[in-house]
Amino acid sequence: MSENRAHDVVMDIVEGVRDAIRKNDVTFDEYKMAIGYIMKTAQAGELPLMIDVFFNTTLVENMNKKTKGSPNDLQGPYFLEDVPDVTNGKMKTMPHDNEQPMVLKGTIRDTEGNPVPGAEMWIWSSTPDGKYGGFHDNIPSDYYRGKLKTNDDGTYYVESTMPVPYQIPHAGPTGELMRAIGRHTWRPAHVHYKVRAPGFMEFTTQAYFKDAEWVDNDSCSGNQSREFEIAEVIEDGKRIMDIDFVIQPLPAMATA
Ligand code: MBD
Ligand code: FE
Numbered sequence: 001m002s003e004n005r006a007h008d009v010v011m012d013i014v015e016g017v018r019d020a021i022r023k024n025d026v027t028f029d030e031y032k033m034a035i036g037y038i039m040k041t042a043q044a045g046e047l048p049l050m051i052d053v054f055f056n057t058t059l060v061e062n063m064n065k066k067t068k069g070s071p072n073d074l075q076g077p078y079f080l081e082d083v084p085d086v087t088n089g090k091m092k093t094m095p096h097d098n099e100q101p102m103v104l105k106g107t108i109r110d111t112e113g114n115p116v117p118g119a120e121m122w123i124w125s126s127t128p129d130g131k132y133g134g135f136h137d138n139i140p141s142d143y144y145r146g147k148l149k150t151n152d153d154g155t156y157y158v159e160s161t162m163p164v165p166y167q168i169p170h171a172g173p174t175g176e177l178m179r180a181i182g183r184h185t186w187r188p189a190h191v192h193y194k195v196r197a198p199g200f201m202e203f204t205t206q207a208y209f210k211d212a213e214w215v216d217n218d219s220c221s222g223n224q225s226r227e228f229e230i231a232e233v234i235e236d237g238k239r240i241m242d243i244d245f246v247i248q249p250l251p252a253m254a255t256a
Pocket of ligand 2: 076078190192
């Protein structure tokens with residue numbers, strides 16, 4: 001390791017790519033095809049998707065080696081910061097044939113077990129047909145997502161509808177690549193969570209549905225911890241996702 005972190009990381013990436021070129025005796029035509037593919041992916045707005053499919057999990061693994069809190073999971077490409085406040089309320093959803101109401105609730109605690117009031121939470125998930133608000137099919141960006149503040153006792157509560165087993169956008173260049181390398185494009189149905197609170201590390205995770213399709217075989221290699229696969233509980237016709245999260249304090253600042 002040197003003082004120049006950018007140098008270290010970039011040169012490791014460059015060496016990795018060089019190794020792949022050497023090992024596979026990549027031709028100049030293939031090299032030009034790869035460049036064209038990356039340009040096409042950028043033009044289609046799919047670079048975040050294509051990169052997350054392969055690499056987001058590796059960052060999550062690094063974080064989870066260190067954390068004393070709940071395990072992190074993929075953020076994925078569809079987080080939006082600026083979304084409506086839905087604290088103790090309901091997210092905007094659209095009428096849908098497959099609609100199944102869902103309650104998302106639980107408590108945020110610190111590593112000592114104390115509730116964390118006033119924590120900011122973002123929760124987002126797909127429509128009942130596997131699309132994200134603000135990204136697909138002209139669904140407005142304030143649908144199927146929202147921001148919350150935890151209550152005085154550290155609890156959170158919001159209602160939405162169940163997401164479904166989900167195929168990452170596959171009509172574009174990312175799908176083309178997945179097909180070319182013989183991989184499927186499915187993800188298990190999932191709900192995304194992010195928590196921020198002063199003095200704590202940002203926490204990002206996902207919850208899944210126990211025994212659901214693809215929980216063992218995620219095209220994006222998420223759900224490594226298997227921690228938040230929630231068994232079916234239905235109350236008043238609503239699927240209950242009752243999940244407590246532990247967030248960890250910021251590392252102590254090195255003092256000069
Ligand atoms: C998603 O919805 C997602 O959550 C991830 C991790 C990757 C692609 C699409
Ligand atoms: Fe997702």
